[in-house]
Amino acid sequence: MQYLSTRGDPERKRFCDILLEGLAPDGGLYLPEHYPNISAQLPALRTIYQEQGYAELAFAILSLYIDDIPADDLRALTHKTYTKAVFGTDAITPVRELEQGLWLEGLSNGPTLAFKDMAMQLLGNLFEYELARRKAELNILGATSGDTGSAAEYAMRGKQGVRVFMLSPHGRMSPFQQAQMFSLQDANIFNIAVEGVFDDCQDIVKAVSNDLSFKQQYKIGTVNSINWARLLAQVVYYFAGYFQVTKNDSEPVSFTVPSGNFGNICAGHVARQMGLPIKQLVVATNENDVLDEFFKTGIYRPRSSANTLETSSPSMDISKASNFERFVFDLLGRNSAELKTLFTTTLAEQGFFDLSADPRFQTQHARFGFVSGRSTHADRLATIRAVWQGHQQEIDTHTADAVKVAREVRQAGDEPMLVLETALPIKFSATIIEALGHEPQRPAAFNGIEDLPKRVQVLPADVQQIKAVIEQATQAV
Numbered sequence: 326m327q328y329l330s331t332r333g334d335p336e337r338k339r340f341c342d343i344l345l346e347g348l349a350p351d352g353g354l355y356l357p358e359h360y361p362n363i364s365a366q367l368p369a370l371r372t373i374y375q376e377q378g379y380a381e382l383a384f385a386i387l388s389l390y391i392d393d394i395p396a397d398d399l400r401a402l403t404h405k406t407y408t409k410a411v412f413g414t415d416a417i418t419p420v421r422e423l424e425q426g427l428w429l430e431g432l433s434n435g436p437t438l439a440f441k442d443m444a445m446q447l448l449g450n451l452f453e454y455e456l457a458r459r460k461a462e463l464n465i466l467g468a469t470s471g472d473t474g475s476a477a478e479y480a481m482r483g484k485q486g487v488r489v490f491m492l493s494p495h496g497r498m499s500p501f502q503q504a505q506m507f508s509l510q511d512a513n514i515f516n517i518a519v520e521g522v523f524d525d526c527q528d529i530v531k532a533v534s535n536d537l538s539f540k541q542q543y544k545i546g547t548v549n550s551i552n553w554a555r556l557l558a559q560v561v562y563y564f565a566g567y568f569q570v571t572k573n574d575s576e577p578v579s580f581t582v583p584s585g586n587f588g589n590i591c592a593g594h595v596a597r598q599m600g601l602p603i604k605q606l607v608v609a610t611n612e613n614d615v616l617d618e619f620f621k622t623g624i625y626r627p628r629s630s631a632n633t634l635e636t637s638s639p640s641m642d643i644s645k646a647s648n649f650e651r652f653v654f655d656l657l658g659r660n661s662a663e664l665k666t667l668f669t670t671t672l673a674e675q676g677f678f679d680l681s682a683d684p685r686f687q688t689q690h691a692r693f694g695f696v697s698g699r700s701t702h703a704d705r706l707a708t709i710r711a712v713w714q715g716h717q718q719e720i721d722t723h724t725a726d727a728v729k730v731a732r733e734v735r736q737a738g739d740e741p742m743l744v745l746e747t748a749l750p751i752k753f754s755a756t757i758i759e760a761l762g763h764e765p766q767r768p769a770a771f772n773g774i775e776d777l778p779k780r781v782q783v784l785p786a787d788v789q790q791i792k793a794v795i796e797q798a799t800q801a802v
């Protein structure tokens with residue numbers, strides 16, 4: 326399989342080349358040249374999942390897209406990643422029926438209790454494998470306001486050839502999230518609490534990445550959500566969810582996905598393009614409803630950071646949806662010249678683009694099965710309460726946004742609807758207490774985590790000082 330850039334660079338690459346890269350050199354995002362069609366293999370894939378488990382299913386799907394890692398090695402990597410020891414159950418992403426026809430698929434039973442573990446755990450093993458093969462090193466520099474940073478650190482801790490430098494806004498993450506990250510004592514993990522807000526952290530990451538000689542000398546890389554390997558890993562659980570709620574391979578299902586950067590649901594789009602019988606892909610946003618606006622009106626209007634609200638589902642507080650370009654590329658029939666104009670010239674000149682009058686938005690929009698909805702803080706509280714009172718189940722704030730939207734969209738007698746559960750409630754306990762009046766359940770392994778010794782350095786929002794930390798750590802070896 327060869328990979329191309331959405332913005333039209335004629336160069337084609339293999340999987341392991343784009344694994345360690347972020348954006349393509351022309352500023353675009355990588356996608357496979359085509360999506361392999363698996364319609365005829367669905368029964369076989371079902372048998373693989375049922376008889377050999379999630380890791381073997383992951384191998385079967387990944388091997389359609391990865392041909393520069395020997396099959397035995399790739400199989401070993403997926404089996405090392407998707408274990409009951411790490412994800413808590415044999416199903417890895419177990420489903421439970423909330424009410425007639427409405428299911429939750431649990432993606433948040435990994436080490437950091439959020440769905441980002443599903444992809445990041447694999448990425449950690451892929452990175453270690455590929456860096457060893459190349460006798461190379463990587464210094465991952467990232468900014469986080471919560472889930473991404475901890476998922477990256479738990480995936481990379483102790484891995485050969487990789488260091489992680491994770492910037493977070495000092496004092497602004499929840500105590501549980503701080504405890505998760507800062508309690509890691511691994512020598513290759515560097516927590517840096519920046520005196521500033523999340524945007525300051527992101528600006529520093531950009532400044533360092535734009536210093537090309539520093540970037541090259543210190544082998545700076547990222548693990549952000551535009552990485553194709555992360556997206557590909559997420560395709561697998563759409564299949565696993567499908568096999569758990571259907572009995573045969575002609576039954577359609579729909580998915581509702583709490584969305585921010587459009588990574589998770591873009592994996593659903595890929596699964597659907599491969600022939601998985603998905604009827605609707607429902608995008609659920611919070612008050613930062615850039616994506617809901619697009620699917621309702623055809624207008625894509627990224628917000629400034631000043632216009633991005635801080636909400637109680639913070640992992641969806643995005644100003645622009647960084648994976649969205651992949652979907653628009655397919656929507657435009659993969660016309661990269663047109664895509665490039667929209668994402669560079671049009672957005673720069675008028676701040677939005679408008680596909681409402683474009684027949685491809687009307688017709689292909691229907692074909693790709695996307696619909697959307699939004700949720701507010703009040704909706705979130707009401708949904709968390711209703712699910713508790715009706716089913717004695719606690720759900721987190723992001724999952725609540727999706728349950729709210731799924732109930733709106735779903736009609737009696739419709740195909741089964743799977744809602745992706747993207748975090749456990751303990752990560753966002755303040756809002757759960759506001760909704761239910763009690764602390765959410767805490768998995769036993771996390772008892773007392775707030776009291777563990779912390780390993781973090783507090784620094785001003787200063788690019789030079791962050792670079793100095795990277796220089797020192799690299800020289801110390």
Ligand SMILES: *Cc1c(COP(=O)(O)O)cnc(C)c1O
Nearest residue numbers: 472584585586587588589640747
């Ligand atoms: C990251 C995240 C999301 C949003 O996922 P995208 O792939 O960015 O759309 C939703 N919920 C939780 C808990 C997350 O951590």
